[in-house]
Amino acid sequence: MPLPTKDVLSMIVRNTLRKGSPISIPSDAASxxxxxxxxxxxxxxxxxxxxxxxxxxxxxxxxxxxxxxERGSVGGALLKLGKMVSSVFDVSKLAxxxxxxxxxxxxEILKRIAALIKKADIKFGYLYDDELYAGTLLYDFGxxxxxxxxxxxxxxxxxxxxVGKVITIDPHTTHVLREVYPKFVDGFDLEVENYLEILVxxxxxxxxxxxxxxxxxxxxxxxxxxxxxxxxxxxLSRAGVEIREPFRTKRLTFCCxxxxxxxxxxLSEEVASLRVSELKEVCENVVTMCPFCYVSLSRAGQGxxxxxxxxxxxxxxxx
Amino acid sequence: MGDILSTxxxxxxxxxxxxxxxxxxxxxxxxxxxxxxxxxxLVELAEHVRKVKEEVFQNIDYxxxxxxxxxxxxxxxxxxxxxxxxxxxxVDDIIGxxxxxxxxxxxxxxxxxxxxxxxxxxxxxxxxxxLGELLIQLSGGKPMHAIAPAIxxxxxxxxxxLKKIDPDVRDDMSIEELTARVRLFLREKFIKADxxxxxxxxxxxxxxxxxxxxxxxNIRNSTNLPPVLISITGVEKIMPTMxxxxxxxxxQSGYAGLYPPTYLSxxxxxxxxxxxxxxxxxxxxxxxxxxxxxxxxxxxxxLKDEHLWEQxxxxxxxxxxxxxxxxxxxxxxxxxxxxxxxxxxxxxxxxEGIDKAAPLAMFCxxxxxxxxxxxxxIDMPSIIRYIKSKF
Numbered sequence: 001m002p003l004p005t006k007d008v009l010s011m012i013v014r015n016t017l018r019k020g021s022p023i024s025i026p027s028d029a030a031s032x033x034x035x036x037x038x039x040x041x042x043x044x045x046x047x048x049x050x051x052x053x054x055x056x057x058x059x060x061x062x063x064x065x066x067x068x069x070e071r072g073s074v075g076g077a078l079l080k081l082g083k084m085v086s087s088v089f090d091v092s093k094l095a096x097x098x099x100x101x102x103x104x105x106x107x108e109i110l111k112r113i114a115a116l117i118k119k120a121d122i123k124f125g126y127l128y129d130d131e132l133y134a135g136t137l138l139y140d141f142g143x144x145x146x147x148x149x150x151x152x153x154x155x156x157x158x159x160x161x162x163v164g165k166v167i168t169i170d171p172h173t174t175h176v177l178r179e180v181y182p183k184f185v186d187g188f189d190l191e192v193e194n195y196l197e198i199l200v201x202x203x204x205x206x207x208x209x210x211x212x213x214x215x216x217x218x219x220x221x222x223x224x225x226x227x228x229x230x231x232x233x234x235x236l237s238r239a240g241v242e243i244r245e246p247f248r249t250k251r252l253t254f255c256c257x258x259x260x261x262x263x264x265x266x267l268s269e270e271v272a273s274l275r276v277s278e279l280k281e282v283c284e285n286v287v288t289m290c291p292f293c294y295v296s297l298s299r300a301g302q303g304x305x306x307x308x309x310x311x312x313x314x315x316x317x318x319x
Numbered sequence: 320m321g322d323i324l325s326t327x328x329x330x331x332x333x334x335x336x337x338x339x340x341x342x343x344x345x346x347x348x349x350x351x352x353x354x355x356x357x358x359x360x361l362v363e364l365a366e367h368v369r370k371v372k373e374e375v376f377q378n379i380d381y382x383x384x385x386x387x388x389x390x391x392x393x394x395x396x397x398x399x400x401x402x403x404x405x406x407x408x409x410v411d412d413i414i415g416x417x418x419x420x421x422x423x424x425x426x427x428x429x430x431x432x433x434x435x436x437x438x439x440x441x442x443x444x445x446x447x448x449x450l451g452e453l454l455i456q457l458s459g460g461k462p463m464h465a466i467a468p469a470i471x472x473x474x475x476x477x478x479x480x481l482k483k484i485d486p487d488v489r490d491d492m493s494i495e496e497l498t499a500r501v502r503l504f505l506r507e508k509f510i511k512a513d514x515x516x517x518x519x520x521x522x523x524x525x526x527x528x529x530x531x532x533x534x535x536x537n538i539r540n541s542t543n544l545p546p547v548l549i550s551i552t553g554v555e556k557i558m559p560t561m562x563x564x565x566x567x568x569x570x571q572s573g574y575a576g577l578y579p580p581t582y583l584s585x586x587x588x589x590x591x592x593x594x595x596x597x598x599x600x601x602x603x604x605x606x607x608x609x610x611x612x613x614x615x616x617x618x619x620x621x622l623k624d625e626h627l628w629e630q631x632x633x634x635x636x637x638x639x640x641x642x643x644x645x646x647x648x649x650x651x652x653x654x655x656x657x658x659x660x661x662x663x664x665x666x667x668x669x670x671e672g673i674d675k676a677a678p679l680a681m682f683c684x685x686x687x688x689x690x691x692x693x694x695x696x697i698d699m700p701s702i703i704r705y706i707k708s709k710f
Contacts, residue, residue, distance in 0.1 A: 005678065005681055009710075140704070142704050142705065142707030220687055224691055254644060263681060263682065267327060267331070267648070270331060271645065271684070274647060274648070
């Protein structure tokens with residue numbers, strides 16, 4: 001039975017406004033990785049994750065639950081749906097479904113990204129528990145008033161910490177900060193750089209060659225909103241990686257289905273599955289650059305393709 | 320709201336639809352890309368057409384007026400209809416009393432108006448002459464794509480439907496044989512028809528000429544053989560000149576991946592001769608009467624809306640549909656009564672209201688592929704995001 005769109009939506013909005021992100025994440029899972037590598041707190045320049053990679057294990061667990069609701073294999077009465085949908089976003093109920101291994105994998109990605117940026121001779125800090133989700137979903141779902149309110153809060157935290165420049169590590173946050181925040185937040189003056197752009201600009205050089213072939217899944221926001229298309233290819237090619245382009249690629253890349261995952265896990269997975277088939281046609285090693293793409297393509301591609309974040313490949317070659 | 324997902328889920332469970340969509344998408348997208356690679360001027364023309372249309376939109380009332388004057392100058396009748404009911408009234412008056420035989424070219428505007436249904440209810444005998452649209456008529460469903468309406472209907476299903484009009488159709492007939500049966504069946508209707516009805520891909524304000532593109536040749540027959548021709552088109556299809564109207568038709572055809580179009584008809588008024596004693600006689604081999612109905616249907620109101628106006632630059636080539644991940648899976652079932660897919664969300668807001676469009680809009684991924692491939696570079700993701708804000 002279909003999920004009630006309005007209920008799911010209002011839960012996302014409510015959680016983001018109250019707890020700072022659509023799914024609240026325990027402190028360790030959010031910033032433990034930065035403590036492990038002793039990133040300094042705050043500073044003029046900060047690495048800003050918008051909590052997206054950290055949310056991955058929780059998103060996987062909540063999607064599994066929503067999927068069951070949608071299939072009708074749990075629950076029952078339609079009347080209860082609203083209530084059950086709201087409970088899914090309660091972390092305590094989700095805890096059992098969250099994979100510790102997935103938490104460590106995502107932390108590993110964040111550590112590699114931080115190490116790569118260091119290799120480019122950039123000094124930066126991290127906001128730790130002050131870090132908030134950028135609110136992208138609110139904007140994407142057309143909740144403009146809520147988004148404006150949330151964005152103002154996020155911006156204020158940056159300013160309070162004396163931040164002038166943020167380094168973003170995913171397409172959605174890069175886009176929303178660079179192109180949307182200036183329209184919604186008065187006096188917005190943060191400089192926004194994406195780590196892939198930095199790595200190419202600073203011409204970091206690889207330590208070893210990777211003898212692998214991959215196919216690159218361009219995230220829509222990098223390819224069509226931000227034109228970050230050549231950078232990942234250049235970084236991979238320099239590391240000796242052979243890139244095979246799928247049927248639809250670069251500016252014509254095909255969405256992973258992620259943005260509607262919470263509204264309909266089934267429809268979202270069907271989109272991802274179309275994409276997995278296209279990717280698999282050229283190569284089983286799929287490189288993603290966005291945590292949403294990672295979640296969607298891994299879910300739909302189980303047993304068909306191996307999905308790996310670009311930072312893991314770059315880490316192997318450049319660090 | 321739940322209804323939309325239920326409809327989408329039944330489409331996901333519909334094997335024929337899925338197979339049909341998969342095959343067409345694999346053909347449609349590369350066909351369009353090939354056309355633009357082979358004839359790169361189409362891309363330049365598309366940019367030009369957008370600029371010209373923006374200028375027309377600024378002065379839409381003037382251009383409507385000019386178009387009507389021009390139609391009358393070439394001995395045609397011109398009308399401006401604000402609502403579906405007005406179109407129906409005008410058409411009823413033209414057709415007159417008694418049961419008439421009517422052949423129709425495929426036209427999305429007439430779907431908006433539900434003109435075929437109206438004429439059938441009035442007791443007329445009406446046939447869609449586009450093969451795909453004829454199958455849609457026989458199935459009682461709705462077109463799945465602006466250009467390829469019946470992509471979800473298999474050969475077996477087509478045979479079953481065609482039996483309704485031709486008892487000689489058999490289940491084991493090949494696609495070639497089925498097409499030949501339709502040719503034979505419609506040939507007689509074209510000749511005997513009292514009235515032909517068409518849309519228009521473009522219409523020129525300076526001359527009153529309408530432009531129609533077709534591959535089957537059915538549009539030629541529908542517009543040329545019956546004594547009375549009625550062409551109905553949205554006011555957003557008006558172009559200032561013959562030249563720009565021609566360009567608009569070429570762009571639509573190219574982006575739809577059907578280039579060159581097999582047929583391009585340009586019709587300016589009824590058929591006539593003055594070959595005997597320089598005495599003008601109408602209706603020689605073509606239509607004796609030509610009626611052009613310019614249809615508003617919410618368009619002029621939408622032109623004043625700061626978000627929705629841009630959707631009216633749409634040429635209805637269907638290019639965005641073939642590239643949309645959601646549309647690729649479920650076709651126009653993700654859509655309003657008439658239009659589906661990315662362009663369909665904006666159009667549904669225009670013709671059925673934003674309340675109807677908003678719950679549909681929520682399933683847009685915001686991936687921006689539609690805007691990327693649109694000949695008019697319509698910012699559909701922004702239009703849809705605006706519609707989402709009304710959910």
